[in-house]
Amino acid sequence: MSGDESVEGALVLFSGGQDSTTCLAWALARYERVETVGFDYGQRHRAELDGREALRTGIAALGGWRGTLGPDHLVNIEGGMTAIGETALTGAMEIAMTGTGLPNTFVPGRNLLFFTYAAAIAYRRNLKRLIGGMCETDYSGYPDCRDDTLKAMQLALNLGLERRFVVETPLMWIDKAGTWRLAEALGGERLVSLIVEGTLSCYRGERQLRHDWGYGCGTCPACRLREAGWRRWRERFPDRE
Ligand code: ZN
Numbered sequence: 001m002s003g004d005e006s007v008e009g010a011l012v013l014f015s016g017g018q019d020s021t022t023c024l025a026w027a028l029a030r031y032e033r034v035e036t037v038g039f040d041y042g043q044r045h046r047a048e049l050d051g052r053e054a055l056r057t058g059i060a061a062l063g064g065w066r067g068t069l070g071p072d073h074l075v076n077i078e079g080g081m082t083a084i085g086e087t088a089l090t091g092a093m094e095i096a097m098t099g100t101g102l103p104n105t106f107v108p109g110r111n112l113l114f115f116t117y118a119a120a121i122a123y124r125r126n127l128k129r130l131i132g133g134m135c136e137t138d139y140s141g142y143p144d145c146r147d148d149t150l151k152a153m154q155l156a157l158n159l160g161l162e163r164r165f166v167v168e169t170p171l172m173w174i175d176k177a178g179t180w181r182l183a184e185a186l187g188g189e190r191l192v193s194l195i196v197e198g199t200l201s202c203y204r205g206e207r208q209l210r211h212d213w214g215y216g217c218g219t220c221p222a223c224r225l226r227e228a229g230w231r232r233w234r235e236r237f238p239d240r241e
Contacts, residue, residue, distance in 0.1 A: 008033070009031060010127055011129070013130070015048055020133045024055075025063065025186040028059065031129065035073065041077050042082055053072070056069060059191070062191060063187055073121050077117070081107065111134060119157045119163075122165065128166060130165055130166070130168070147169070154166065176226060176230070176233075178233075200215055200216065201216060204216075213227050
């Protein structure tokens with residue numbers, strides 16, 4: 001099955017967060033064979049990684065995509081990331097803005113690493129499309145989320161692996177309100193609830209406090225972004241129900 005090049009295959013960079021979960025549904029709605037890859041890099045909070053399998057199962061059932069969803073690949077790069085340096089995501093620091101205008105959660109070039117690993121897996125699995133939830137619209141200034149970066153990455157991978165990969169970023173030009181809207185369009189209220197219940201954006205990994213937009217501390221930058229997007233989405237479409 002993995003060697004059949006006549007099938008349109010995709011590999012989704014799937015962290016188990018809101019964005020990559022929406023991307024997984026997007027890919028399942030489009031392609032005949034979809035696999036996922038996740039990275040264990042010693043995240044401060046393992047909640048997101050731990051929830052991945054339940055999300056995969058839930059999405060596959062909800063969209064009638066059981067036959068489309070293939071295996072998950074979990075790559076442990078913790079040793080490498082730790083060696084590169086301590087940041088707020090992996091270390092014990094508090095989240096803060098740094099002098100460069102980037103939050104200290106930034107792991108330099110993280111997405112470049114992820115795509116390189118993903119391409120190596122996709123090469124072996126004969127999957128043409130590499131799909132990630134990067135977004136330039138309300139991103140936190142991460143240069144490796146930029147559209148130009150990912151277009152250059154596609155070119156580098158195609159040259160370096162001598163394959164025709166297509167890097168796709170369905171969330172690149174939409175905001176968080178648009179991401180909620182997209183999830184609803186792809187899987188209705190059931191996908192929205194799955195994302196609310198099963199994904200955690202919170203930098204602090206808060207799993208006890210439940211809001212209408214999901215779990216989280218409600219005050220860290222990731223919670224604030226998620227909540228603001230949810231509110232804008234509900235306000236923009238007040239007559240949805
Ligand atoms: Zn939070």
